[in-house]
Amino acid sequence: MAAATSRLALALLVVICAARVAHAQAPGPTTDLDHTQEMPLTDAQIIGTADNSWHFEDAELRTAYLSQYGHGFQSQDGSIGAAGSEAMHIFEPWALFDIRQNDHITHQVMLPVDIITAASPDAVDAISTASRQNESADLDVRSTYRPDDVNQWNTRFRAHGEEPLGGGLAGAGYTRHLADDNATIGVDANVDVDGFDSRDVHGKYHGKVARETANANLTASQLLSPTTVVDASYGITYQHGVLDPSSWNAVPLSDGSIIGEIFPDHRVRQAISARISQIIPATRTTFKAWYRYYTDDFQLHAHTVELVGYQYIVPWIYLRGSYRYYTQTGVDFFTTRLEVPFDMTAPHTSDSDLAPFDANEWSVQAVMVRGRAPKDLKPWNLSAEVMHYWRTNDLRITTVALTVGRSFL
Amino acid sequence: MPPMKTLRWVLAATMLASTVTGCAIVPKNRREHLADPTMKPDEDVMRDRAHARIHDAREGAAGGDGEPAGGGCGCGN
Numbered sequence: 001m002a003a004a005t006s007r008l009a010l011a012l013l014v015v016i017c018a019a020r021v022a023h024a025q026a027p028g029p030t031t032d033l034d035h036t037q038e039m040p041l042t043d044a045q046i047i048g049t050a051d052n053s054w055h056f057e058d059a060e061l062r063t064a065y066l067s068q069y070g071h072g073f074q075s076q077d078g079s080i081g082a083a084g085s086e087a088m089h090i091f092e093p094w095a096l097f098d099i100r101q102n103d104h105i106t107h108q109v110m111l112p113v114d115i116i117t118a119a120s121p122d123a124v125d126a127i128s129t130a131s132r133q134n135e136s137a138d139l140d141v142r143s144t145y146r147p148d149d150v151n152q153w154n155t156r157f158r159a160h161g162e163e164p165l166g167g168g169l170a171g172a173g174y175t176r177h178l179a180d181d182n183a184t185i186g187v188d189a190n191v192d193v194d195g196f197d198s199r200d201v202h203g204k205y206h207g208k209v210a211r212e213t214a215n216a217n218l219t220a221s222q223l224l225s226p227t228t229v230v231d232a233s234y235g236i237t238y239q240h241g242v243l244d245p246s247s248w249n250a251v252p253l254s255d256g257s258i259i260g261e262i263f264p265d266h267r268v269r270q271a272i273s274a275r276i277s278q279i280i281p282a283t284r285t286t287f288k289a290w291y292r293y294y295t296d297d298f299q300l301h302a303h304t305v306e307l308v309g310y311q312y313i314v315p316w317i318y319l320r321g322s323y324r325y326y327t328q329t330g331v332d333f334f335t336t337r338l339e340v341p342f343d344m345t346a347p348h349t350s351d352s353d354l355a356p357f358d359a360n361e362w363s364v365q366a367v368m369v370r371g372r373a374p375k376d377l378k379p380w381n382l383s384a385e386v387m388h389y390w391r392t393n394d395l396r397i398t399t400v401a402l403t404v405g406r407s408f409l
Numbered sequence: 410m411p412p413m414k415t416l417r418w419v420l421a422a423t424m425l426a427s428t429v430t431g432c433a434i435v436p437k438n439r440r441e442h443l444a445d446p447t448m449k450p451d452e453d454v455m456r457d458r459a460h461a462r463i464h465d466a467r468e469g470a471a472g473g474d475g476e477p478a479g480g481g482c483g484c485g486n
Contacts, residue, residue, distance in 0.1 A: 062455040066463070096455050112458070182434055215472065221450075226439040231450060237472045269472055277450070279442045286447040294470035302470035310447040318447060328469055354469045365456070369446050385456060389463060397463065403455065 057106075058098035060381070060405035066090040070395030072352030073336045074249035074261070076201075081252045081337070086352070086395060091115040096405075104147055110140040114162075136162035150177050154188060165245055167194035175219075186219040199248050201260040211241035227281065232274040239267045244349070251350045254339045261349040269296040273304075284312035294328075300354065302328035316372035320365040330356035355393050363387035370407050381405040 068088050075084030092114055099107040116134045140158040156171040173188025192213040198206040214237070221231035243263040250258040273292035280286070292304040306324040313319060331354045333347040342348070363385060370381035382404055389397040435443070446452050465471035 060455060062459070064459060092459065094455050094459070108454075110455070110458070112455075112462075179434060180437060223435040223440075223443065226435050227442050229443060229448065235472060269470075271470070271472065275450070277448055279445055279448050281442050286445065296470075298469070300469045302468070304470075320447075326464070326468060326470075331469060353467050359468065363460075365453075367446075367453070383453065383456075387460070389467075391467070395467065397467075399459075399463070401456070401459065403453070 052102050054099065054101055056097060056408045057100050058096075058405060058407050058409075060096040060403060062092070062094040062096070062401060062403040064090075064092040064094070064399055064401035066092065066397060066399045068395065068397045070352075070391070072393075072395070073252055073350035074246075074352060076248075076250050076258070080258055081256055083336075083352075083394065084250075089117050092401075104145055106144050108142045108144075110142075111138065112140070113137045134163050136160065149181070151175075152177065152186075156188075156190065158192075160194075164199075165194055165196035167192060167196075169193075171215075173217075183222045184220065186217075188217050188219075190215045194245070196242075196245050197247075198242065201248055201250050201258055203248060206247075209242040209247075211239060211243055211245070213237060213239045227279045229277045230274065231277075232272070234272045235270070237267075237269040239269070240265065243267060244351075246351075249349065249351055251335065251348050252337050253342075254337055259338070259348075261351065262345070262347050263349065264298070264347050267296055267298060270294070284315075284318075286310040298354075299332035300328055300330060302326065316369050316374070318367050318369065320363075320367060322361075322363045324359075324361040326359040326361075328357065330354060352393050352395065357391045357393040359389065359391045361387065361389040370405065379407045379409075381407075 066089070068086060068090075070086045071078070071083035072086050073083050075086055077086075078084030092112065094113065095111045097109045099109065101107060114134075114136045116136070138158055138160050141156070143155045145153040152175040154171075154173040154175065156169065156173075158169040160167045160169075169190055169192040171188060171190030173186060175184055175186035177184050190213075192215070193210065194213075195208055195210045198209045200206060215235060217233060217235040219231065219233045221229060223229055243265070244261055247260065249261045251261050252258055271292060271294040273290065275288060275290040277286065277288045286309070288306075288308040290304075290306040290308075292302075294300075294302040294304075304324065304326045306322060308320065308322040310318050310320050331349065333349060334351070334355050335348055336350055336355075338348055364387075365383055365385040368377070368380070368382040371378060373380065383402070385399070385401045385403075387397075387399040387401075389399075442448070451457060
């Protein structure tokens with residue numbers, strides 16, 4: 001009896017084992033998660049494959065209204081010898097598209113449009129309307145090719161058009177990601193050529209002129225801790241040609257008349273900047289501090305400091321506030337009143353943008369973060385911003401902007 | 410301080426800071442806070458470029474931050 005029981009138990013065990021082996025070897029439904037495969041699973045088998053063909057990842061529309069008031073001696077909108085009005089109003093409908101070509105190549109396409117009214121009216125409008133009403137538009141395409149985790153190549157092409165000026169830019173760069181992305185170093189270079197109408201201070205047309213700009217930049221970033229990042233950049237720019245596209249800008253003379261401005265035919269500009277970003281997870285707060293030093297061979301030197309704070313009020317909405325301080329020495333050939341007689345070949349300008357001044361700016365922005373909002377709002381991002389900028393030499397700007405974006409991922 | 414001397418001082422300070430901090434390694438599984446949208450250097454591309462356009466057109470110190478100075482716009486200084 002015991003032997004029979006043992007044989008029966010052995011037979012049952014064999015049957016069970018055979019059934020399990022047969023089940024394991026039987027062709028079942030084919031799934032990416034078939035755990036009987038001997039090869040290790042790939043990422044695509046685990047999380048699925050994304051659409052690798054051309055597709056939009058993201059689209060954003062930004063609409064801004066900018067109003068500017070102030071006075072400058074280059075403006076002819078006023079009595080001769082006195083600072084004229086620099087009032088103008090700008091409507092800016094801008095669009096931004098993030099496009100993925102495949103796993104390694106992405107494109108960012110920006111279409112900024114500026115519709116400007118009342119820019120230095122009554123200046124040369126008898127011949128050109130550029131200073132009364134103007135429209136400008138860009139097509140700016142930045143492409144990134146990242147073949148692996150270490151190397152990244154970038155290209156950039158931009159075309160620009162407005163009434164007196166048309167131009168184009170081409171650039172390329174390389175970024176290397178180091179130490180498992182703890183640090184990056186990058187280099188890029190750009191060449192920009194602009195052609196525009198030359199008009200003198202009385203509006204007389206003097207034909208087409210051009211300026212060329214070559215620029216090179218070095219960038220670096222470094223993670224300092226799980227909550228801290230620093231980044232820095234250095235850039236040098238060389239410009240050649242006619243460097244004052246607003247060639248109708250006036251320079252008041254001591255005899256009560258005006259003359260056009262004269263610029264040197266080349267300029268070398270350098271800037272270095274550094275930023276530290278710190279997030280405080282406990283309070284859901286982020287701070288950024290940025291400093292920039294600039295110098296050029298027009299003897300213009302400038303310092304800029306910007307402080308930015310972010311505070312989440314709910315997990316999907318944060319408030320951003322910033323303050324920026326800027327100071328510049330002005331170019332060494334700036335004057336508000338040129339004494340007669342004067343050297344007709346020596347550079348001179350009354351452009352208030354090139355005068356010594358300080359500038360302050362604050363902005364407040366509310367942002368709804370894409371991907372974190374509840375349910376139907378999840379693919380959307382929204383933001384609203386108010387910004388105010390003012391200079392110590394009589395210029396004030398207020399901007400209101402709204403942005404709407406949608407992710408298609 | 411003369412401008413070139415200031416530039417050299419800033420360059421030296423940046424290099425020193427890079428050397429001191431260059432050894433920090435943050436593993437990928439400890440970067441969740443760094444991935445927050447507010448920590449991205451370009452968390453709002455259009456806002457940043459709109460601000461840069463205001464500054465480039467009204468200040469003499471444009472460019473040098475990855476952007477060519479003064480070119481591409483009739484309003485650039």
